[in-house]
Amino acid sequence: MASMKRHLPLCLVLLTAAASAASMGACSSDNGGDTGGNTSGTPGGTGPGTGSGGAGGAGGDTSSTGTNGEGGSLLPTTTTSSGGNGTPEVCDGIDNDNDGQIDNVDVGNDGICDCLSIATLGVKGNAGVGDVFAAWLNDRSDNGAVNLNDAVLTPQLLAPYQVIVAQNLSQIGRAYSAEEIAALQQWIEEGGGLITLIGYASPPERTNVNSLLAPFNVGYDAQPILPKTGAVTIPITEWTAHPTTVNVTAVGFDNGYAVNGDAEVIATKEGLVVARAKTIGDGHLFVWGDEWITFDSEWESLQNYQVEQYWLNLIKWLTRETECQVDIPDPQ
Template sequence: MTRLRFVTRFCAALAAFWLPVIACSASGDGNGNTTRNGEGGQSATGAGAGSSSSSGGDDFGGDIGLTSSGPGGGPPADAGHQTTCDDEGNCTCINIASIGHEGVWGPCSSDSTTALQNWLNTQSTAQVDNYNREKPTLTPEFLAKYDVILLQWMVTKGAQNDDGQPWQFTPDEVKALEDWVNGGGGLIALSGYQCNGQGCMIHDVTATNQLLSFADIQFNADGVLDPARTGCPNCNCWGGPVPLGGSLPGSVGTWNQDTPIGKDIRSVGAYIARSIKSTTATVDCTDGTNNFAVHKEVGKGHVVAYGDEWVTYSGQWLGTAACLNPQMYMDPNSPCYERSASQVFQISQFWYNAIKYAASSVECFTIEDPAIIN
């Protein structure tokens, strides 16, 4: 298990959250290291393959700035969550578990997710445990350590073009997760990690659907938001994905501004996503036929499902990738002028919304970030 340290400074008085919020004193059990795997993404030069791993050690080049408003300028306190700080001033109040491999495709088909991890690691008073190589056992004791659980690519291999087999959870584990959510836990599920060829086997929905069975939310085994099918003349500007929402060329669907997940999001990039079915969840993003993001209150807890993993890639956060020429964003004659991923997508807003909603039972954090609308 690789633990990611998040140093975000949030205000106690505001119930606004930015990242997965989890139990204050989590010391995760189980095994896991941070590896990221995804579908064959299309970059500015076309589809390809690549892989990466991350432990959250690289610098994040973003401009997210968080300030503490606790007593004496220190971290805020929250009922039921003890804030602790080390000698360097890194404070922890909540804990998150990321379960499953992370994606490895993204822009240039060889991207990582270090920007997301560093956004969390350096600007949050949360702490994340990654379980990405070996499946943890979901017991009440394990789950009690966390406020938010992020479900990712839960397969045995998690390599490019090779999922391996889906992880299998017992009925007792599913029931433990259900009880945890009903008691106030926050669950965020992603999908769409791999597979867009004819006849390929889609494995990333199997374990996730098993764990979501109690919530009446399921991912379909499909491949929507494929730029080869939808047509996207300038998708190379932001590394290949279809703009989900907004008015960019080739954009698809709309984000519902009246929901906690869709609010203040115009567009994010998505590539080979899974559509979502539910008879009771609120739809946050849809094209009228396919639902791409939904949320639901379950007991005292909250569940968020989003059909793609491109919101985790560094190239989408930073707007940079090895195959993308930064000059095209500065040339007024270029169709990509001022259209890098970081300029046209609201990735940080998506995560802020999702985590704020999922972690609504915890009120010890808020975030100050000019890119985020509270």
């Protein structure tokens, strides 16, 4: 796995950070918790200038101060873009260097846009130990990844984010309302990118995630598929040529669900569809039939899997084509 980077003195926001806070290009001074929490933190304020409030962890401090803004943080000022007018690109929602891309900053050249605003729904799976995936995300975006968990989905809540990862939705304690489903649909149509995961072995999680997918005529089948028979997950090796599969030959799968519906087939195994992708308005939807691509064993122990490469491809494809697009480095 490629080495992690940090952008000092910029700070990171861990996955338990609050839902409604993080404005694009800012980060919080709080580093509280992991993705397993069930409550959102207290949002930081938004400044009138270039600083904007970060999302604090559950009960965390959001008192960092940015330039001309209260509760904000300083913005990165380096760009990797090759065109433009010589003005450095920064995370401010503007094409500063006039190269046709907004916020395409990647100081460490790791393939993840430093300005990326990404969030998660639900909680992480507990079948695997550790939290390599969460740490990897936090180290690559200056905003970190904000854990919305069980927050009520509204247009205002979703608006700051470019990419959302739906994890285990069985513990939100309720079903999503029609208004929440409509808010997520609108967010995707307007340019958001959603990836859904499944396989956490709890019936409510399938019901909840399928309710979010229903407007797009996509969903998970009812029967678990492809359980591993030994210590190693089932390798998925049958891929469609697609931006999400570049330089990917295998990733692991265990006791997930087939993906049905009206969307492009991305991956199969033994005649079963395990991934589908769909463009919806200005946004993108990716439906993956498992959750093991978030577990440490798949990232660290199996050299024949390209899990990190897969995530780099997924995040880039899910992000709007005119925003935060940076080059993915060649595999090591």
